[in-house]
Amino acid sequence: MDTIKILKGDIAFTKSPDEVTTYKNGYLVIKDKKILGIYETIPESFQKISIDDYTDQLIIPGFVDLHVHAPQLDQVGLGLDKELMDWLDVYTFKLESRFQDMDYAKEVYNRFVDQLANNGTTRSCIFATIHKESTQLLFERLKEKGLGAYVGKVNMDANGAKYLQESTKESIEDTREIILKYSNDPLVKPIITPRFAPNCTRALLKALGQLANQHNVPVQSHLSENKKEIQWVKKLFPEATSYGDVYNHYGLFGQTPTLMAHGIYLEEEELKLLEKQDVTIVHCPDSNMNIASGMMPARRYLDRGIKIGLGSDVGGGHLLSMSQTIVRAIQNSKMLQTLTGEKALTMSEAFYMATKGGGKFFGKVGSFETGYTFDGLIIDDEKWTKERLTIEERLNRFIYVGDDRNIIIRYINGVDINLK
Ligand code: GUN
Ligand code: FE
Structure with a gap:
């Protein structure tokens, strides 16, 4: 059987150098270690699958x-x-x-x-x-x-x-x-x-x-x-x-x-x-x-x-x-x-x-577009930033002043390496 994983959170990644693509509490669906798609609501066929819930936390590529x-x-x-x-x-x-x-x-x-x-x-x-x-x-x-x-x-x-x-x-x-x-x-x-x-x-x-x-x-x-x-x-x-x-x-x-x-x-x-x-x-x-x-x-x-x-x-x-x-x-x-x-x-x-x-x-690494291998980080940024900043602003802030303490989970090739 195909293995499907669903992550929910504030998603940010770049398709091209020109802009950051974001989704507020979107659902990132991964099938066999690869991105299937990002959805605003969970598609019918995935309703029974449990969700790794990172609501209000950032999900960015590794x-x-x-x-x-x-x-x-x-x-x-x-x-x-x-x-x-x-x-x-x-x-x-x-x-x-x-x-x-x-x-x-x-x-x-x-x-x-x-x-x-x-x-x-x-x-x-x-x-x-x-x-x-x-x-x-x-x-x-x-x-x-x-x-x-x-x-x-x-x-x-x-x-x-x-x-x-x-x-x-x-x-x-x-x-x-x-x-x-x-x-x-x-x-x-x-x-x-x-x-x-x-x-x-x-x-x-x-x-x-x-x-x-x-x-x-x-x-x-x-x-x-x-x-x-x-x-x-x-x-x-x-x-x-x-x-x-x-x-x-x-x-x-x-x-x-x-x-x-x-x-x-x-x-x-x-x-x-x-x-x-x-x-x-x-x-x-x-x-x-x-x-x-x-x-x-x-x-x-x-x-x-x-x-x-x-x-x-x-x-x-x-x-x-x-x-x-x-x-x-x-x-x-x-x-x-x-x-x-x-x-x-x-x-x-x-x-x-x-x-x-x-x-x-x-290969296809470093983005969340369909077909990309899922390498991702879950970032827990400060509470006030979640309330007052856009997802892109929070990403900027994490890059400038965040550090390894803000990175709470690391996925590589679809696997949470802490659970290996
Ligand atoms: N050029 C040859 N060896 C090295 C190295 O170890 N570091 C850097 N920066 N340049 C190199
Ligand atoms: Fe070098």
Whole structure:
């Protein structure tokens, strides 16, 4: 028999970046984990089904974090007086080298997964470290918790540190092993994760491109985050026409679904290539401010129709909260507006990026339109707001000043993960 679930509450979601769609105490009907429809009264045929009653509480789509580094959880707030290269050398690489220790990794990854869920992040694209064993711990923990994710064992065989680098052969073999082991999991899947071009030899990039294409596995990496980084890429890969072209040359730029974090200083030719290859840019405003990378012109990219999602980029970013990442994206766009006159992002645009925009990477995820997989959060906001504000105003307020304490239930793939 089909399983039908009905939720009642104040529903808010975005079909497009332009507007928030709301229903006052509407009935959200879910059939086999997918949205069947939203109704103002319960249709006759569903009258006998019991209702999860969240009257006057908000029901919104779960958040999607398209770029986050799980091992960097304990680095948040540290070393942020440095820029990217020094931050990596002095803090990050040392910290990540500890993930060969399984006890340490388990303790950190358990906390990471719990905090991700607490913050209402139902789907995420995660960098682990180069270590095959502890990366698998992260897969297992996410599966146990019931979260949806792409998890990447990081690849780096060049310009790392003596304590954080692998051989080319080991990097390829370990990546293949993880792909074969996890590709068929319904919710937690592998993603090919060259750390960034400077940390990879040509041989490794070539092999990773082949693996991605052979096994039809998506790709994630960093692109054009920091001016010194870009100069370094030009020096290391003089044959490439742009930073993005390095990845493209090796089949790691849209040949399979691809995420590129940051993309702050993209050149016009590079943007055209990115558009042609349908690569998704992940805007990480909190990180871009913390390590002084720059201001990403999200408005310009959105208006061109480029796919954009949002990323916390913990530990460059210091918050796992995607609602705070939305706020940072809007604030960043307002600073740009004062400098360039470009229109700032609206709440509905930024909320869209953190739900349906990013959710596209997972299929039909991030909206409550018919056919979408049901990932949702129940938000209990303050009583006075229920009495005096519209649903859209309450959503805005929750995004700006709400936190994990307001999120009382988390559904992922139709399942309340607390009841799992
Ligand atoms: N570029 C290469 N590695 C990293 C990382 O760990 N964080 C950020 N923000 N950028 C990177
Ligand atoms: Fe990053």
